[in-house]
Amino acid sequence: MDQPATGSVDNETTDQSYADAEARSARLEEELRTDPGAHRMLTGDRPTGPLHLGHYFGTLHNRVRLQDTGIQMFVLVADYQTITDRDSPKSLPQDVDALLADYLAVGIDPERTTIFAHTQITALNQLFLPFLSLVSVAELNRNPTVKDEVNAAGQTAMSGLMFTYPVHQAADILFCKGTVVPVGKDQLPHLEVARVVARRFNRRYSRERRYFPEPAALLSEAPVLLGTDGQKMSKSRGNAIALSATADETSRLLSRAKTDSERRITYDPANRPDVSNLVLLGALCLDRTPESVAEEVGAGGSAALKSLVAEAVNERFRDIRKRRAELIADRGHLRRILAAGNERAREVADATLADVKRLMHTDYPIG
Structure with a gap:
């Protein structure tokens, strides 16, 4: 029972419909109104171009709204995931600055929200390996969102990192024991992988006490906003209106x-x-x-x-x-905000990895 699936789809990955996610999202909204401090939210973006109106109405305004309710919020600058479908560009530091400026400009408050970068949190990325053991190649191959992203980027072949992107995203969510992930309908397959990883880790390594929560989607009122060409608004399709546009x-x-x-x-x-x-x-x-x-x-x-x-x-x-415009003019200020967020995220990730090692019996002393 503890072995990962190897070919057929199990009930864990087939019984999730959009209606199920909507119902769960509605229940979650009520919980957040009555006890926001009991939840942690993880969300974020790749620094591959300016954020646009689809991002704002899909997730950004929800992040600010939830931040203001008192929920514990972690916002990820997914700089490692820029290499899922491209080379890491020389412009990456400036791209990260631009993303931070977008976040702060819309109202994300670094005093109340932890903003951090993938490449700076070693323990988070170390969770990726054991999590990979909990899903099958067949399950990852069926993920429609990954295939859509590959097609949108015009790739002829899928990198291994892109193929396993949903598992890396599971590490992003679970390192802080995230319970809430604001997404649009198209991202639900990614989130379901995180739910499966949490469920299977608990079943295999933490039967007595559930260690990881199963994160739930908080669906936005505009799950898919079309771009100027009639397709989904996307940075990679060049059909978006950037927040920074004049x-x-x-x-x-x-x-x-x-x-x-x-x-x-x-x-x-x-x-x-x-x-x-x-x-x-x-x-x-x-x-x-x-x-x-x-x-x-x-x-x-x-x-x-x-x-x-x-x-x-x-x-x-x-x-x-x-x-x-004011924020992007002071890049030193932006970097200091990110450094502080990285430190807070590191503390959380280190504690989670220590627990995972203990539960997996890999924390034995050497020498």
């Missing part, structure tokens, strides 16, 4: 956004996904319902819709962009 850049990008030939604007995601995506983006920025935004534009057509959305985006992000 007002003119935003207007120009939105003017090229894909729509349709019908003049009257309606909110109908199933039949009019491109138009409805713009309506939704405007509604999110204005804190209104998509239906009310569509009704306001009415027969004004795509040009009027794009104008409304551009104005809404630029107004919503005006202060964030101003704050970001």
